[in-house]
Amino acid sequence: MRARRCQHTDDLLSWQPPQVEARFEPTRVRSATPSGKVCRALSEAMKEDGRSREEIAAALSEHLGEPISRDSLDAWASEAREASNIAGYRLIGLVSVLRSKELLNELLARTDMIVVDRKYRPLIERQLMEEAQTRIKKMIQKVDKEWKGLK
Known part of the structure; x- marks a missing residue:
């Protein structure tokens, strides 16, 4: 008799961690x-x-609160019309309307910054606090060693 295959094994082995940095397929924005x-x-x-x-x-x-036409969108998205760059405030408006973190992350690709969901802010702040706490503990240990050396 053949052993039954575990139904959950494939799911465990195919698991991928969630993607923190939202990005477009690189070939699509090259x-x-x-x-x-x-x-x-x-x-x-x-x-x-x-x-x-x-x-x-x-x-x-x-x-x-101002008129924007399809022609404007077409011009901003056209590599052939480089003189028609999108203004910063319109870009932010478009990101808001499209709810596209990917768009901002592509624009930040040459920097050391990324855009993440606001829901991760407390987690990031907590990590920064832990790092600060570690630095403070090391400073305290250093001072304690100095103090013990003076006794």
């Missing part, structure tokens, strides 16, 4: 220039959103 990367990332974020560019433009118009 570009030779930083401005081209911005265009590719904007385009990819709008594709992943699922809404039409007209719907995104309407949502961004409402969010910013």
Whole structure:
């Protein structure tokens, strides 16, 4: 008689840790220039959103309180139209409308920073506090050794 295979083994072995840094597929946003990367990332974020560019433009118009057209979105996402860079406040508005951490992380790719969900803030702050506590304990141990040496 053949042994029954464990139904849970595959699940355990195929487990992957959650992805902290939201990113696009690298081949989808590859570009030779930083401005081209911005265009590719904007385009990819709008594709992943699922809404039409007209719907995104309407949502961004409402969010910013100023008219934004589909043509503007097309220009910002076009590598061929480098003179049509998106303004910073509009970029932040678009990130908000699209809810795209991936977009910001692509723009930060050449820095030492990433965008993570706000829900992780307490965990990050706790880690920073633990690191500070470790440094303080080491300082106390150093002072204690000095003090004991003076007795």
